[in-house]
Amino acid sequence: MLRSVEAPGVADSLPSDRQVAWRFAGLTGGFWRGATSGKAWFWTLSLAASIIFSVFVNVTVNRWNGWFFDALEKKDTESALTAMAVFPVLAVIVAGIGVVILVTRETLQVHWRQWVTAKLADGWIGERRFFRLGLSNDEPANPEYRIADDVRWATEPLVDFAIGLLSAFITIVMFIEILWEIGGALTIPVGSRAITIPAYLVLAAILYAVLVSLLITVVGRRLPRLVAARNEGEAKLRFALMRIRDHGEPIALARAEAGERRAVARTYDSLAQRWLAMIRQRGRLTWITNGSGALVPVVPLLLAAPKYLSGEMSLGGVVQVAAAFVAVQNAFNWVLDNFMRIAEWLAAARRVNELADALDRVELSPPDDHLSVKQSPDAQLCLADVTLTDRDGRNLAADLSFSLPAGATLHLSGELGLGKSALIQALAGLWPWGRGEISLPEGARVTVVPHSLHLSEGSLRTILDTALTRPGDALADALRRYGLSPLAASLDEHRDWDKLLATGDRQRLALARAELEAPDVLLLDESTSALEIDTALELIAELRAARPGAIVLLMGQSPGFAEAASHHLVMKRAGGVTRMANPDGTSALRAGAVERGLT
Known part of the structure; x- marks a missing residue:
């Protein structure tokens, strides 16, 4: 041997x-x-x-x-x-x-x-x-x-x-x-x-x-x-x-x-x-x-x-x-x-x-110090004293708390590098390190629309409808609603769309895909940054009209987002750790306090 x-x-x-x-x-x-x-x-x-x-x-x-x-x-x-x-x-x-x-x-x-x-x-x-x-x-x-x-x-x-x-x-x-x-x-x-x-x-x-x-x-x-x-x-x-x-x-x-x-x-x-x-x-x-x-x-x-x-x-x-x-x-x-x-x-x-x-x-059990993800009994999205850490236990963001009812739109602003990516991944079930409790509506489908959606090589049909269960007319209608009418005739053409489409068109396509996924929680992470603010607000309104009961988190610095949202929070660094606060600077550490401040 x-x-x-x-x-x-x-x-x-x-x-x-x-x-x-x-x-x-x-x-x-x-x-x-x-x-x-x-x-x-x-x-x-x-x-x-x-x-x-x-x-x-x-x-x-x-x-x-x-x-x-x-x-x-x-x-x-x-x-x-x-x-x-x-x-x-x-x-x-x-x-x-x-x-x-x-x-x-x-x-x-x-x-x-x-x-x-x-x-x-x-x-x-x-x-x-x-x-x-x-x-x-x-x-x-x-x-x-x-x-x-x-x-x-x-x-x-x-x-x-x-x-x-x-x-x-x-x-x-x-x-x-x-x-x-x-x-x-x-x-x-x-x-x-x-x-x-x-x-x-x-x-x-x-x-x-x-x-x-x-x-x-x-x-x-x-x-x-x-x-x-x-x-x-x-x-x-x-x-x-x-x-x-x-x-x-x-x-x-x-x-x-x-x-x-x-x-x-x-x-x-x-x-x-x-x-x-x-x-x-x-x-x-x-x-x-x-x-x-x-x-x-x-x-x-x-x-x-x-x-x-x-x-x-x-x-x-x-x-x-x-x-x-x-x-x-x-x-x-x-x-x-x-x-x-x-x-x-x-x-x-x-x-x-x-x-x-x-x-x-x-697939093994998570570490002793990990986030708890549960189902919310009242169909709300809640964060209760959530602290996000890196894999070595260092705090990225501390005491994050808020509660959002069905149909709410939260504008979450703040500088880059303040643990926002970790928060998005935690809400999507991908970030295991931290403490506290995240509650999602029962059976909720969480969809993240990133800054730049990766488009796998193939047809637009497979990109828009991963389960391949929707008729072509529904997909073509979605493309038209999000300003991509010229692509409706190319649904079944196999191309490298990631290279063929400009950043703005990829973002439009990502929003259309998000609507077709019928999410219950929608996280928009700088997902309209390549578009003019008026165009971005129109597309977000289109998405909101298609999913009126969904909970939407708008993440970005665009000034128009404030008018499109019903709730507002700011991520700020204090004492070397990122925390949430209301736009007026008041602390937002407890779900109840945040909800009252947001309304």
Whole structure:
């Protein structure tokens, strides 16, 4: 069993390779259970049957070699011609079984990867865990890279490993029988005595394989760690390049490309060092693999030569035992031949396990000091002495309290950086750190309209109606009401709308989408900042008319918002902590006091 130590920068408590393998098996073994079990077992058993049949075909080819070369040695023309006539049939069978193995193997790999990818992607995207994981200190590096690439590296080789192990086991059983049968015992004269070694070719094959495997294990024990470090470096380089693409506009406008280039260079320099360390380790392994590869075809010939020269073994027998010896070595040295792939698989499986474990931890019970989110008995939105903290326990905003009835509109103003984002995330159920109680109307749907809505690539229909339950006329009407009439004819066109639409149009589209979601609590976070104030107020009035009973929070500095709201609060910093106050400066710490002040 391979044994790796921790990669640079990773804690000493890394699970062992065996633990990684068992964890990965538990994570991905569900493919052979449940709804996909029929498909999984069909392709698995088909592949296993193909492998078993292929080994029997190889044994048949081996026996054909003995038949053919014995006929040549005896100058038996009839037998040689018969053997030559049979060989094309064997060739067709070998080619056919190879095609069957290829199709069944790759089909099983694709279906298994599809299942594992869907499980991890659903776990990462579902319940907004991608965001919640990012808020925590527990997010593994590059989760999207782990889902897209590490799943492939962890599933595809494992199918090949299973094929190799099954084939190796059957090959050892079948070809050792040939070595035993044809090789027999070897008698070595020692002075006046003779020493007889029974099944000497079998013993030689086993001894040779064990010796080479031990050398590979000792010399290559550091390779899994180096592979894991290299993969981590590759992920960091990709992230650095993606960061430049995602922030291309501010980098270009600020002429900050020189700094980004230096950062990419540092990342690649680190990656190059990891690659070089791995190359040096592989170089040491190559001494053994190449040396063994050169010796394996020669060793059986040297071992069989005494019996051939003494007439105890025919030429066909020599050819058979040589081929059988090589086949047994290949089977015994399966770990040797796949050492690099096993190391890469362990590194990929470890990264997949880390993501799955992190997603599991997100769903664990919240910390002792956490916000309490409950249902309001009177259909109001209430904050009762809420204090928001960061993950380290430092206060961001303290003693936030207010109570809003159905249909109310609260204008919440204040400078940036005063914990407003944390408040929005807390109301949306995403911010766990803090104290106090948040009460929402029973079964309330909370919708946040951010400053810049992310528009996934696809059609406007899927952007506006994520459940795809509304008729096209309803979606076109919503676009027209929010000033996007030209887009009504493009509902089903697949484009990168995030790049095609200007900021103002994206904000209009976000408001239309918010109306179609039919929210009970609506949080508008600078969601009309790119629009003129009169236009913004008209659109907010349109949204309010569509959802008259919804509770709306307007967050922003626009002066017109004050006239559009029925309630007003200001977030101000006092003593290093953000607190809420009425516009006149009076304290707003208790729900009752705030409600009286707001009215």
